[in-house]
Amino acid sequence: xxxxxxxxxxxxxxxxxxxxxxxxxxxxxxxxxxxxxxxxxxxxxxxxxxxxxxxxxxxxxxxxxxxxxxxxxxxxxxxxxxxxxxxxxxxxxxxxxxxxxxxxxxxxxxxxxxxxxxxxxxxxxxxxxxxxxxxxxxxxxxxxxxxxxxxxxxxxxxxxxxxxxxxxxxxxxxxxxxxxxxxxxxxxxxxxxxxxxxxxxxxxxxxxxxxxxxxxxxxxxxxxxxxxxxxxxxxxxxxxxxxxxxxxxxxxxxxxxxxxxxxxxxxxxxxxxxxxxxxxxxxxxxxxx
Amino acid sequence: xxxxxxxxxxxxxxxxxxxxxxxxxxxxxxxxxxxxxxxxxxxxxxxxxxxxxxxxxxxxxxxxxxxxxxxxxxxxxxxxxxxxxxxxxxxxxxxxxxxxxxxxxxxxxxxxxxxxxxxxxxxxxxxxxxxxxxxxxxxxxxxxxxxxxxxxxxxxxxxxxxxxxxxxxxxxxxxxxxxxxxxxxxxxxxxxxxxxxxxxxxxxxxxxxxxxxxxxxxxxxxxxxxxxxxxxxxxxxxxxxxxxxxxxxxxxxxxxxxxxxxxxxxxxxxxxxxxxxxxxxxxxxxxxxxxxxxxxxxxxxxxxxxxxxxxxxxxxxxxxxxxxxxxxxxxxxxxxxx
Numbered sequence: 001x002x003x004x005x006x007x008x009x010x011x012x013x014x015x016x017x018x019x020x021x022x023x024x025x026x027x028x029x030x031x032x033x034x035x036x037x038x039x040x041x042x043x044x045x046x047x048x049x050x051x052x053x054x055x056x057x058x059x060x061x062x063x064x065x066x067x068x069x070x071x072x073x074x075x076x077x078x079x080x081x082x083x084x085x086x087x088x089x090x091x092x093x094x095x096x097x098x099x100x101x102x103x104x105x106x107x108x109x110x111x112x113x114x115x116x117x118x119x120x121x122x123x124x125x126x127x128x129x130x131x132x133x134x135x136x137x138x139x140x141x142x143x144x145x146x147x148x149x150x151x152x153x154x155x156x157x158x159x160x161x162x163x164x165x166x167x168x169x170x171x172x173x174x175x176x177x178x179x180x181x182x183x184x185x186x187x188x189x190x191x192x193x194x195x196x197x198x199x200x201x202x203x204x205x206x207x208x209x210x211x212x213x214x215x216x217x218x219x220x221x222x223x224x225x226x227x228x229x230x231x232x233x234x235x236x237x238x239x240x241x242x243x244x245x246x247x248x249x250x251x252x253x254x255x256x257x258x259x260x261x262x263x264x265x266x267x268x269x270x271x272x273x274x275x276x277x278x279x280x281x282x283x284x285x286x287x288x289x
Numbered sequence: 290x291x292x293x294x295x296x297x298x299x300x301x302x303x304x305x306x307x308x309x310x311x312x313x314x315x316x317x318x319x320x321x322x323x324x325x326x327x328x329x330x331x332x333x334x335x336x337x338x339x340x341x342x343x344x345x346x347x348x349x350x351x352x353x354x355x356x357x358x359x360x361x362x363x364x365x366x367x368x369x370x371x372x373x374x375x376x377x378x379x380x381x382x383x384x385x386x387x388x389x390x391x392x393x394x395x396x397x398x399x400x401x402x403x404x405x406x407x408x409x410x411x412x413x414x415x416x417x418x419x420x421x422x423x424x425x426x427x428x429x430x431x432x433x434x435x436x437x438x439x440x441x442x443x444x445x446x447x448x449x450x451x452x453x454x455x456x457x458x459x460x461x462x463x464x465x466x467x468x469x470x471x472x473x474x475x476x477x478x479x480x481x482x483x484x485x486x487x488x489x490x491x492x493x494x495x496x497x498x499x500x501x502x503x504x505x506x507x508x509x510x511x512x513x514x515x516x517x518x519x520x521x522x523x524x525x526x527x528x529x530x531x532x533x534x535x536x537x538x539x540x541x542x543x544x545x546x547x548x549x550x551x552x553x554x555x556x557x558x559x560x561x562x563x564x565x566x567x568x569x570x571x572x573x574x575x576x577x578x579x580x581x582x583x584x585x586x587x588x589x590x591x592x593x594x595x596x597x598x599x600x601x602x603x604x605x606x607x608x609x610x611x612x613x614x615x616x617x618x619x620x621x622x623x624x625x626x627x
Binding site: 201 | 294297302305306308309311312
């Protein structure tokens, strides 16, 4: 089972878009049993597949809808409120993934308040209560047996939630816009990659697939910054040879009533679809090599 | 029209990114830094540092009928001081361990482990080697770890060096370890290395006083070890134990030498001032000097950066040959300090 995470502590660089494309490519095109995990308290990734509801306890936050398998009359569900998010791993509860409209694609959605609470535990407790929990969950035999691939969308931070993703992942990809500030975010992620690499056993390394240029425009700014990364002897080999261009259609399919719902359902010759397939198949070849 | 603006990432960021990548590429997999439960740690019985106190003493208290009770009690008191700083500041440097079955054996950091237990800690920061370090490397790690410490006795340090030489010979075959080779192995200065060799080969009376902790200073020990006359040596040992400085010792030894020489010179007829040094003579035959230098270099297997001077010497220039010859004498004086 491969655990793929898209990370960058700068917001708005396309982590959610990349996660979505990758998850749909693996499930629709590669027919791999795939689980999406939304580890961002903003819950944008979850919203792509579920009708997230407003949490009455925290008006700004979203929470998952009632699970389709929930039956209040069933004995077994007596102690369950019918909602399940990935944040349950921090509260000793089971996580029940939701099915999506794609056949072999499930999602463990986020829960704004619960994720934020987990992130704010005291520093001395953070190692036990947060850092290890996701790896613990994903290494359980149930999860290992049920899925071939896990795709995790992360919060734009370097905090405990992101660290727990880094600790659980087998592969990380750093999407970045080719502009000054997002590129600085790459540095933060490389630091986490370094810290984690120095604590891992040789047999299970954390592989950095690379820096994925995203929302790329043929402007001097983007071209120059991409080139300066590629030209650096150390960084160059980690800059992926594929990239996502700035295309409004990537945002359009995110809209709730979009039809078709996925880039991969577009006509064969569609330029955005061709690009998505090129990038995702490159990533998937590297990961499943 | 103005020139087009060029963009790029800052030098500082490029450097930061490159350095981070470099660290991962070169260090992941060699060892890992973790937090280890102290209950999974065991001490290395072969560590050159001879702490009498062990894990059981620290965990359960020293048994009153223990033959080393008094000694262990003193060690415990010293550990408590360390435990006190660990309680407030934690362990600053991680201890070094390798996995051995279910437990982790300490390569370096025995005192830190024991003190952390005393401080009531459950875990300790550790660096885990993925494989057991080879004998020679293990000794080297323990050596480097130990030399940084001030509370190691001269005897313990000498034991360390002896072990390293032994391991080196185990691995490389029976080579003679001279000062410059020892310098290469443990990265000391040439003079320190030759002092260690001198003391390791010291006469028994000197060794005895080192073991008893009466001679604690390497430089003094090396100086005394070099005295040939047993009587003079005895005097020097006593002076050293009474707290003479190295300068005082040196002048004392020189005086003794002078006296001896005066006695000898009384019997030989000579004129002029006493001879205190050997005159090396002079020659205009370069081949003579070159032969001497070549012979010595081959014989001593000198492997010292300054031996470069010999390969760079212009053998037609008398001035340069003289300089080379003087350098050889200088090197030899360091090498055969014993």
